[in-house]
Amino acid sequence: MRFHAALALAACLAPAVAIFEDDAHHIDFHHALIGRPKHDATFFQKPYAGSKASLLYTISQNNTIGAVNPKDGTLVWRHVPPADARGQTSLRAGEDQDTVVSAVGDRVTAWSASDGRIVWDARTPGATVEDLEILEQEDGITNSDSKDPIVLLSGAEQAIKRLDGKTGRVKWTFEDASGDTPFQLSSSPSTIYYISLHAPMLGGSKLRVTSISPVTGKKIDQYTLSSDGEIQNRDDILFAGANTAAPLLAWTDKARSVLKINIIGTKGVTSITPPSGEPVQDIILHAPNRINSLAHFLVEYKTRKGQAAEVYHVDLKKNNIKKAYDLPGLFGRGTFSVSTSDANVYFTRITLREVTVTSSASDKILGKWEVKGIASLVGSWPVQAVSEVVVKGGSATAVRTALYFSNGQWVLIRNGEVAWERPEFLYGITSATWAELAEQEALAHELEVEGHQNVVSAYVHRVSRHVRDLEQLPAWLQSIPNRVLSSVIGKNDESAIDEVQHDHFGFHKLVIVATEQGRLAAIDVGSQGKPVWNVDLHDLAPGVTFTAPSVKAFRGYVEVKDPASPSAWYVNATTGGLLSPVDLKHESPVTTDKNIITFDLLDGKLKGFLNSAQGSAEPIWTFTPPSGERITSYVARPSVDPVASIGRVLGDRRVLYKYLNPNLVLVTSVIEASQSASIYLLDSASGQLLHAVSHKDVDVTRPIPATISENWFSYSFTLSSSATSTRGYQLVISDLYESSLPDDRGPLGASSNSSTVQPSDAKGDSNKPYVLSQTFQIPEEISHMSVTQTRQGITSRELLVTLPNSNAIVGIPRAIIDPRRPVGRDPTAQEASEGLVRYTPHLLFDPKWHLNHKYELVGIKNVIACESGLESTSLVFAYGHDVFGTRVAPSFAFDILGKGFNKIQMLVTVAALFVGVLFVAPLVRRKQINTLWQA
Amino acid sequence: MKCSLFSLAGLASTALGARFALHVPNTQLVNPSTLPSSTHAILQSSGPPQEAYLTRSNSFNFYNVSAGSYLVTIHSRDALFEPLRIDVSLEEAVEGSGDKKEVIKSWQTFIGNEWDNKGESRGEGGNGVVLEARLLGKKYYFQERSGFSPLSFLKNPMMLMALFSMVLIFGMPKLMENMDPETRAEFEEMQKQSPLASGGAANPAQAMQNFDLASWMAGKTDTSNSRGHSPAPQGKKRG
Structure with a gap:
């Protein structure tokens, strides 16, 4: 009941910034990815006996099991097993069964084929499943009721087991103590064949085939096949037919000059040239x-x-x-x-x-x-x-x-036509960055040229630019009627998606992504996440194996780096073409900064360097955590983080000044032994410690995400089981002000000049912020945090938290987690006028705050936000396993008409009023004249 | 029921720790059979949490749970579940027998409350016990767009006021005409008293037009200046 009350309270608190149902699936997109499907474990299958349509089942190379509707390519269900699964994975389905059976790592699971629910689950701790087959026939008779899977295990237990198709219980076990490398299972109507690689003392390896009775699990026969040293390991075997009428085993030599095939169960080997x-x-x-x-x-x-x-x-x-x-x-x-x-x-x-x-x-x-x-x-x-x-x-x-x-697209071709395509190459994005479209970049570049010229030449340049722009005038005039018509009828969504050029609101932004498979792609976030281009990094840089490429955007191009190689590659952001460093010279931005301090985590210490002279020079400052502490992560305030107001106006019209320092770094560190976590706020220019706080009873094995923006920072952690007071997850938010007193600017308030490098010199007291913190108990773990960004920073912000358990991204309005919420009492009238409500220790995530609504975002690693052309709106892009993008308007879309604005209704109203005036005008005139005469 | 829930077996012959299931009963709010297959329960104590996905029989099965006190949260796209506290302990079934068995107890718990503040019991028992996972309600993600509806338009107080005065202005003369002469005279007498009717009583609309709000507010009572020819229409005529 209390929970209900809390829920109701949370619902009241929330300013309604939810997504409208008619905007969902239009302003946002979600690529629910599977990854590269495994060829031998991808098949069309009817989800239950007698079903009219079949589904496309697959297990991908990253062990994701999925069912795709072959009509439109949408995901019916999907299951992502834990990342640490080893061994050969496979997915099989028996004919006319309502289950599909998967083997991943040490787990054999039967899934309901139509909805993906678990039917049974069998585990083999310590062992890995090498192969899985479904026993279609037993002594030549098809058992349509339930078909039993047989599994081949290696590791702690090398054995073959037959499981019951309905419950997953073991029916029999065949132990293999020979020490051979288990390879595969294959079954014929009467026998199960177990193929293993037998390594004799003198090099090479032989194939050993053991036939087992499917009914009793006893060995019937065993023989070895000599491969003449052509088979060294399992990769040398081309094919081992499973569940076929005539199971085959095929291998070839290195030069592929001869193909050798054995019908399993016989000793003869056929050679094919x-x-x-x-x-x-x-x-x-x-x-x-x-x-x-x-x-x-x-x-x-x-x-x-x-x-x-x-x-x-x-x-x-x-x-x-x-x-x-x-x-x-x-x-x-x-x-x-x-x-x-x-x-x-x-x-x-x-x-x-x-x-x-x-x-x-x-x-x-x-x-x-x-x-x-x-x-x-x-x-x-x-x-x-x-x-x-x-x-x-x-x-x-x-x-x-x-x-x-x-190129990583999974496509269905129906009678020669492409029915759908799934961009599976986007799986496993390691790095992503926002890039401007070429047109905007070109204009920005021109304006910069004008800014750096003298007045006369800048004027000439400007006039000539305008004359050039006139060329597009006829086309623009022609497009007007169409645009007006489509906007009135309300079909503007579709046209807006196609026309990247007509981007009035700056919603069309490219995100350049690099994946762990070594692909580089650009996605248009404004057009439902449509891939604009997609290239293989291995083509751009032959000979380099990309493992975790990272991208960084510059004006019009992207820099790609990889830990595997010291060099960097430059790629055109609009086309994906490789640029040579010579092309870049005239495009490089004009930097006026002379001294840049960079910092990095080296040897467990955070060190700051002048002008990125890492390694060679001495660090100008070093932050060493107290002994026993280990720095887990650090996060800096974004370099572009506009702030509209330097103070916060209180209810009594006094001002609390924000502590705005562009060089803030938040460092999180943990002590394993004492289960505690510490948070340090540093000034990255001077290396000064500005604020430190420590928490006890923290589960240090769980992530501690943190973020910093404007004059506040936030972090979250999981309480350990040793915590006696309460259990669960906590979110801490801290505001930084120049002084605890309103209308006061702290020790440096009066001085016109101050140094961030030496904040505590002659003044006696250093310019440390006044920190106001508040903790909230939250219902689930947070894996990543970031903040929305808008053009001028006028719009209030939202804290974007990734919830890995709910498969969601939630935007918590900043006003809800205000540390100034009065504790233990109702707000005064002045506080209420600031929008402050009474503090409650728990913060429940209202479903209306979910940016992803019904989408299920699996494995999100990072969320990046970017300004759009409108002040009200911030663009959000999330990646990891899935790819998701949306627009958020934390203070409502105040500068754009939404879909709720009915243009036809407005036109009809104006017309009706006009007609009304036409009718009423003569009446009124007559009446007025009559009045005058009567008077 | 218990049998069908635990029709699943480990391939390993030795099972360590406790095993139990959380069953989602059918409620009026949500039919658990319609929940997506991604619905899962999390058993959190310290370190990586244990996870269990929803099975075809609407339950979550946990195996090999070692002794301890666990926070259980259930996550679903479509529904909200109550958080639970589950304690697993090893207890001697018979005092002094030395034969220890797992005992599993569950209670509802509250976010932001003390850990010892337990709510109602949600079932307890030995290995293989079936506990109850309660649904609290559906999740609604979308905001309703406040569309145009004629009824809400009429409900607006401004609109109601306007409509009322319209009725007065246009309805009153009709009403007056249908009155018998005596009542009308009486009514007119009454109206003369009222400040609104300072103008020609036969034409309330005109009276309304010429009504001098400022003077009325100032409490002026003489009616000499308003005999139908207010300055405004005259000025118009001359202009």
Whole structure:
């Protein structure tokens, strides 16, 4: 009940700065990412037996399990396992089952296929799951009720286990004490095959195949295959067919001159020679993974120029492999996919130009579609594909293929047309920065040129610039009727998205992002997060392996750096093209600062250097935490942080002056032994300690996010279990003022000049701020904090906190967490006029403060804010696992008309009033005349 | 019920620590079967918290929970849950037997309150106990746009006042006409007393037009200056 009351109170406190329902999904965007899908664990599957539509299931290389609607590419459900999962991950589904089973690290989990709920969960502490297969048939009989998964474990326990498909309980265990490296499981209708790499004393390794009875889990047979030293580790095995009618094992030599295939269960090895001509770069085997399909497979040969393929049939009775037909070699990159329909096997060949479907039985082309390319796929090629084919009366009537392209787009092509694309390359952004659009940059540059010239030449330059601008006048005049019409009818959203040029409000800003995969991309935050360009950093800088690239924006270009390399690369912000340092000279901004003090964390101490002379010179100041303390992080006040008012007007019209120091740094440090955390406020110019505070009973293993802006800072921590008074999470906010007294400017108030480098010299007392703090108990952990930014700083600010448990970003209005809220009493009339309400120790996050509303933002690492063209509005961009962007107006959108303003209604009202005046005017005139006569 | 909730088993033969489930009952407010699959419960003591996702049977299952006092928070996109305190302890089932068993107790707890300030019990028992996770309500993220509605327009006090005076101005003459002569005379007599009706009583609209608010406010009572020809219309005519 108390909770209800608190909730109601919080709701009353909150000024309604929530998102309007009709603005949601228009002003904001969310890329719910999965990452690069794993080819062998991506499939179309019906979510339950008898379902009409199928979903596209996948597990990505970062272990995210997801179900995507193949119609429009939206995510149906998704699950992100903890980041520390090791081993081979896989995702499998039994036919006609309502579950999909995943194996990640030490966990085997069955998920409800339609909504992603957990059905059962089995763990193997200490062991890792190497492989997972679903037992489709048992002694040749399909058990449609529930299909049991079999798992291969390594690590603490090397064994094969059969789990119950309904509960996850272990049915039997087959222990493998041979010490071989476990590789894979494969099943045929009657037997389970366990393939391991057997390393004999004399180099090389052999493949050991053990057959196990699916019913009892007892060993039936075992044999080894000699690979003639061609297989050294698991990566050398090209293909190990799982769950096929004829399970195959294929490997090749280093030169890819011969392909060797073994039908698992037999000892014979068939050698296949690739077609002569171009040297083969890669060989890929495509075989159906349905147990009751025909035992046909396709071998794809990739060469430098194109690809060719051969289709083979396996004769199960004679245990041999025969070539059926060739698919002609084609120039250009492409890929193949396998799909089945009943027992028939179809191969879909996808190139950049066309999609063709052939049956495995003959080389007749069953269907052919031209691919209509789209702009975002230019310069890339399909890497892997899964298909679904509809065949009626001997010809393919429809085909849809989910393709992963080399530029990281996951695309579905339906009958030759691109149905949707998912920008999976945006997964794992390590660094992001705001960049201005080229047009704005050009104007700013021109204005700067004028500013640095003498009056006459600046005037000539200006006039000539205006004359040049006249060229665009006719086009602008032509666009007026359209714009007026669309704005009245109310369809301006769509047009605004396309036209980056007509950006009146400065909402279209580019964010340049670099990912851990080494991709660099630009996203237009104003256009629903549309990727503008997308390049591979490895193309820009051959030979460098990017691990955690960082980006920094300059005027019109971006600097890219990586810890793996000492050099930096410069990239044009609008096109993504590489710039040579020569191009940059005339674009470099004019810096007037002579002395810049930089600081960094070195050897556990924070050190300040003059003119970034790190390493060589002596630091000009050093901040050493007390012994036993470890600095966990530091955060500086943003370099661009405009403040509109230097004071805060109180209810009685007196002024409390803000302590505004541009060089503030907030340092957080912890002591593990005593479970305490300390916060230090430093002046980065002088290295002076301005304020220090310490908290006991802090869980130092959890993050302590902090931020600093204007004249206040905030941080949050988790209370440890040793805390006796209360448990949970706390948020602390501190205001800095020049003096505790209103209308007083502290010790330096009277002096016209003061030095930040030596704040405490002759005056006797240093210019330390007066700090006012308040602590709030919050319902959940905060992983990151930042602050909204507006152009002039007039708009009140919002503290943006990332809640990893709620998958949300919450904007807490600054007025709510004001440390001046009166404690233990109701506010006086004067305090109430300042907007202060009585302090409550708990702060509940109102759902209306959530910037992301119904979106679920997974794994957000950082949130960056930027000013827009409007004072009321700040742009926000969040990245990490997912990508999210929105606009926030902490003090309402006071300088722009919202969607609530009905333009048609306004026009109708004006027209109605005009008509009314036309009617009423003669009446009034007559009446007035009558009055005069009557009087 | 308990059996179906714990139909899940660890592959490991030895289970350390306690295991229990939090079950979300069906309520009028929210049907737990409609909650998204990302709904999860967090068991926080110190260090990395333990996490459990919602299962198909609307429960959260925790395994291998070591003894201690835990804060449980449940996070969902669509609904708000009550925070819980769960204490796991090892107790001897029979005094002196030396056979220790896990005992799990749960209470509701309150944010910003002392840890010992426990609320109602939400169930207790041995290993495999099913505790209750209560839903408090739905989350509403969006703000209603205050759209135009004729009713709210009419409810405005300014509008009501305007409408009332309109009724007076236009309705009164009609009312007067329908009155019998005696009552009308009486009424006119009454109106002469009232300051509003200082002008021609037959034409209240005109009287209203010529009403001298300033003089009325000043308490002026003589009616000599207002006999229908106020300065304004005359001035207009001459101009």
